[in-house]
Amino acid sequence: MKNNSENEVLANVTDAHSHLWSPEFSSDRAQVLQRASDAGLVCIVDISYDVDPELRKKEARDLEIDLVCVAGVHPHDAKDFYELEKTLLSQLSLGSYSAIGEIGLDYYRNLSPQDQQITVFQNQLELAIEHDLPVVIHSRNADRDTYQILEEWAHRVPRNHGFDREIGMIHCFSSDPALAQKYIELGFLISISGIATFENVKEAPEVVRHIETNKLLVETDAPYLAPVPHRGKRNEPALVVDTIKFVSALKKVPSQKIADSSTQNAYRLFRLNDFNGDL
Numbered sequence: 001m002k003n004n005s006e007n008e009v010l011a012n013v014t015d016a017h018s019h020l021w022s023p024e025f026s027s028d029r030a031q032v033l034q035r036a037s038d039a040g041l042v043c044i045v046d047i048s049y050d051v052d053p054e055l056r057k058k059e060a061r062d063l064e065i066d067l068v069c070v071a072g073v074h075p076h077d078a079k080d081f082y083e084l085e086k087t088l089l090s091q092l093s094l095g096s097y098s099a100i101g102e103i104g105l106d107y108y109r110n111l112s113p114q115d116q117q118i119t120v121f122q123n124q125l126e127l128a129i130e131h132d133l134p135v136v137i138h139s140r141n142a143d144r145d146t147y148q149i150l151e152e153w154a155h156r157v158p159r160n161h162g163f164d165r166e167i168g169m170i171h172c173f174s175s176d177p178a179l180a181q182k183y184i185e186l187g188f189l190i191s192i193s194g195i196a197t198f199e200n201v202k203e204a205p206e207v208v209r210h211i212e213t214n215k216l217l218v219e220t221d222a223p224y225l226a227p228v229p230h231r232g233k234r235n236e237p238a239l240v241v242d243t244i245k246f247v248s249a250l251k252k253v254p255s256q257k258i259a260d261s262s263t264q265n266a267y268r269l270f271r272l273n274d275f276n277g278d279l
Helices: 029-038 053-061 075-092 114-131 143-154 177-186 204-210 237-251 255-269
Strands: 013-018 041-047 066-071 099-106 135-140 168-170 188-192 216-218
Touching: 013 216, 013 237, 013 255, 029 041, 029 053, 029 237, 041 099, 041 237, 041 255, 053 066, 066 075, 075 099, 075 114, 099 114, 099 143, 114 135, 114 143, 135 143, 143 177, 177 188, 177 204, 188 204, 204 237, 216 237, 216 255, 237 255
Parallel strands: 013 041, 041 066, 066 099, 099 135, 135 168, 168 188, 188 216
Antiparallel strands: none
16 A cells, blocks of 8 residues: 555545634634635534634635534533533524533643532533533543543433434543543544644554544644644644544555545534535
């Protein structure tokens, strides 16, 4: 098999997790979206609930990009959940959101007390059941608690859309292959970010090699975690292509196959039924 060219142009690309309406993009969002379109992106998953989702979707749609809007209270903000809950519930009632997230636990920074993080995480998982939505999960230095909570919840999720459709994604996965497989068995997709390209992240290559392409997503987490060779710079959706090429090299399959499978997986997870690709 030929090696992927660094200059290879891809199509049908998805960025499975970004924060495109964060302040870091306020001055040049239109140009960022244009670069994403030029890089072959057809879908961006955007995490935010403080900007009108329909306006965001329209801005992306003008460039033929599907914008998946996701709303949830991050574990950093768990201490303020009861102030934010009314806004969150109001946004979810609009029916314009395709998932709840990113939600979960972050014991690395502990910007909210751990007991509050757990309570808010569980509350939002119940909202996902109530609204029949998948979840986008954040877990940092909290593997045991996150898995235990999700294991209990996963067994209660109504599978109205069939057992071939996942119930959520583990965003920015950075643990070991065994845990990735356990999450897949619960019904989750595993999302790989630019972290996997960092030389000091030793387990990432094995995780990538072990995950079947039909359970894999690729993301930027823009504006954070720019992949090599852009590390240290502001990340943006177009740079997901670099991570896709890194994943394809590890798995020894064409980059376009990784792009296609990640897009198909995202469209399945977020129920974008207008997807017509033959993948």
